[in-house]
Amino acid sequence: MKDKEYSVKDLILGLDKGAFTSRDLVDFYLERIMKFDKNGPELNSIAEINPEVYEIADILDNERSQGKVRSKLHGIPIVIKDNINTSDKMHTSASSIALENFYAPEDAFIIKKLRDAGLIILGKTNLSEFAYFMSFDNMPSGYGSRFGQVKSPYSKKIDPLGSSTGSAVAVASNFIALSIGTETNGSLTAPAKNNSITTIKPTIGMVSRSGIIPISHHQDTPGPLGKSIEDCAFLLDEIYGYDEEDLYTKNIEGKSYNFVKALNRDIKGNKIGFVKYTNWDYAEEELSIEEEAKKLFIDQGCEIVELKIEGKDMPNHITLIYDFKVDLNHYLAKYKPDNIRSLKDLIAFNNQDTRNRLKYGQSIFTASEKTSGALTEPEYHKVRKELLVTAGEYSRLIKKNNLDVLISVKRTSHAPIYGNPVIGIPAKALVDDEPRSLFFIGDKYSDESILAFAHLYEKTTKKRIKPDLDNIR
Secondary structure, three states: OOOOOOOHHHHHHHHHHOOOOHHHHHHHHHHHHHHHHOOOOOOOOEEEEOOOHHHHHHHHHHHHHOOOOOOOOOOOEEEEEOOEOOOOOOOOOOOOHHHOOOOOOOOOHHHHHHHHOOOEEEEEEOOOHHHHOOOOOOOOOOEEOOOEEOOOOOOOOOOOOOOOHHHHHHHHOOOOOEEEEEEOOOOOHHHHHHOOOEEEEOOOOOEOOOOEOOOOOOOOEEEEEEOOHHHHHHHHHHHEOOOOOOHHHHHHOOOOOOHHHHOOOOOOOOEEEEEEEOOOOOOHHHHHHHHHHHHHHHHOOOEEEEEEEOOOOOOHHHHHHHHHHHHHHHHHHHHOOOOOOOHHHHHHHHHOOHHHHOOOOOHHHHHHHOOOOOOOOHHHHHHHHHHHHHHOHHHHHHHHOOOOEEEEOOOOOHHHHHOOOEEEEEOOOOOOOOOOEEEEEOOOOOHHHHHHHHHHHHHHHOOOOOOOOOOOO
16 A cells, blocks of 8 residues: 555545455554654554454455445544543553553443444544543643653644544544544544644534543533544444433434535535634634635625624633533443542542652542532532523524524634534644634534535645654654
8 A cells, every 4th residue: 555645535445446455454554653653753642552453354354355344434444532432452541540451341332333334443542631631730732641642743842732632643644544532622623623634523412422431421522533524524424323321312313414425515505604703812824714714605605694702701620520520430430440430539549659640630630529429519500501601602693693604713612512513624734833723613413514614615725734754843
């Protein structure tokens, strides 16, 4: 195989035509990982390689040779964030020494769906320890006590950002075509932006969260990361769906979506709202990106609505501290990692070796442990109610103005808190240390309908450039 970036469609066609096998793909990506992730620039995106990856690839190649193809993504490798349960020979550690010996007793719901669709889980990716919800004390994005710091493939000065750092860096570096990350408040859109790739942060309840180390059942969601919106749509087609163990997915029970097909929907005559925050500063580059996008959509026959709103403070960390104890304790009690059955146990374990386990402290853990663990505090309900009112502004704007999509050059907490879908697309060639993305936001469960806007923008502007791993700035 040539040392090039393969799109998901390239991989599908190559496997279908016999140009290469799934084993060839595993070889190709592992060679790149060994060359650049574990040596050379040591980007540290991959936590561990699946020790059964070749056996799985051979099984899927054999199935293909016999005419059995489970899905469009049959035989395509993927990496997943290491806070997602896999019942195999890989750990589920949240990048923490505390869970470095933990083997999950069962697959997360989305992992079952990946296996059923015939994808190859090549490995797990590093993340900001416990999804970046461990310490307020200057803990950098991408750091975990288990394997250390994830680094940007573009520049030593760029923060890989958010918690799904390894999943984003692996895709950006062409160590894989697709990955899965998770988000509570920006941990899909932030690392996608800073690593110049694409993501779809689904509506809360579009994709199951069961079997994933949590922060908050109100806001957590897995989502795809890829080099294009089409790549992400292929993966979202396989992982969405109702899970009886995740109540939030009840709203899509019995519903069918086709995200790949939705990419090419005709948007002529559609109404687009461009959001501008009256009390926030905008760089000239951001304004230029916005104007270019407006012209692009006007040329496609869309109606543009200029919207100005005040950017308000949303202290999401207050409610997440309460949610975290409840949800993490439930996860630990259910899956029973050795000697860690509660947040209290986790704090005690870390305190036994602060030098190695607590380089940046655990102030979030200790703050969360002080809560009741029952969500009975009046402050929690008061703040959460206020947050939902503020974060609901996007949905109100969409309904009030009869919009098909909102677009912003700013990444905000509105959609993560309220549950709206968001798509992030690279909005510039990343030749400096200031990544930019354009964000497409829809009302809840409009994931399918907003894809066409992002796809048109991406294929028309073609902003993304790949990093030069031999000469990282």
